[in-house]
Structures are given as C-alpha cells and as structure tokens.
Amino acid sequence: MKASPSVKIKTIEQAYDYVLEVTTCLIFGSEKSDLPSLWDAVDLPEQPPAGQKGWGEKVEAIWVWKNELPAHFPDEIFYGKLPGGLAMLMCLDYLQQTHYPAHHRPVSTCKPLARELFSLIRTEPHTSAELRRAISPDGDISKSRINTAIVELQTTLNIVRSNAPEIKRDTWLPFGDQYLLPEEEED
Helix, strand or coil, X not given: CCCCCCCCECCHHHHHHHHHHHCEEXXXXXXXXXXXXXXXXXXXXXXXXXXXXXXXXXXXXXXXXXXXXXXXXXXXXXXXXXXXXXXXXXXXXXXXXXXXXXXXXXXXXXXXXXXXXXXXXXXXXXXXXXXXXXXXXXXXXXXXXXXXXXXXXXXXXXXXXXXCCCCCCCEEEEHHHHCCCCCXXXX
C-alpha cells in the first residue's frame, strides 16, 4: 500500500493526519516494503535552492518530523524500527494492540552485544555515541556492530528513542519507560 499521488503533505500537521490515516508508514520509501512512506507523500522541494549546499526542504522536513511527531503527540504516534530495520511512524493504538504483541521479544533472546547494551540503557538513558564509548572504549567493536545491536533492540521493542522534545540526539531508553507495556512478565 503506497501513498496515493494525491497526498500533498507540506506541514507537520498534515504529516500527523497522514500517520493517523495510514496507521503505519515508513520514513523513507523502500523496495523491501509495501507500506506507504512519508517521503512519497511529502510535497516539498527535494533539492536545495540553486547555489546552496545541503539537503532540500523535503529531507529536512521529514528528518525533523520523524522526531517531532512522537515528541508532540506521544500518546498518538510512535517512532521506531520495523523488523529489517526500516524506520517508521505508527499510530500508538496499532503499536499497542497489534505490533507490540506480534514483534516484542524478550531481551534474553537477543544477541549478546544487544543484551550488553540493554544492561547499560536499563540503568540510564544513553545516546548512540555514549553506548559506543561505554561498550568499546578502545574501538575494538565496530560502530556497525554496535548500531546493528541498537537496531535489534529497537525492532524487538526493548528500547525506544526518547520523545523528550529537548533531546536532539538519538537517546535510548527502555521501551517500558516511555510506553505502557501490555500485561506480561518483565524481562
């Protein structure tokens, strides 16, 4: 289900309505998924104005909205990763009723590096850079391996990006610290 060509999102308010309408959307499109994407629905210039460097308005808006939507509407919109690592926005009702029960896995079933990262996050929120420094102070574990473990914890719904509006860097905390968990045993 891709976005219809008639969708013309130009504001965060329209992006909010879009997420609620489609229930789940990717941030950027992917050939690996039939889900609609915010990228396909946003109608802003892709390139920067002539003579300027950097991203176009479209990328800048989407990059900000993926964090601002769950920060401004924490009881309605969730930002996370789907299995396979695709970044998405999802209605909180759908997350709680359908996605979480289908995709949550206990931390104990995750790979050792992910479990080690979770033990740090469980004690206090950490940015990705802080996790890399804590887990591999000498840099002997690659950034890629650590990022893969962070994605595993996201896709298994054990950690989430903090929705606190003042936080600008990806800061990870246990899923249950930000969202109500369905009744189940603690990990």
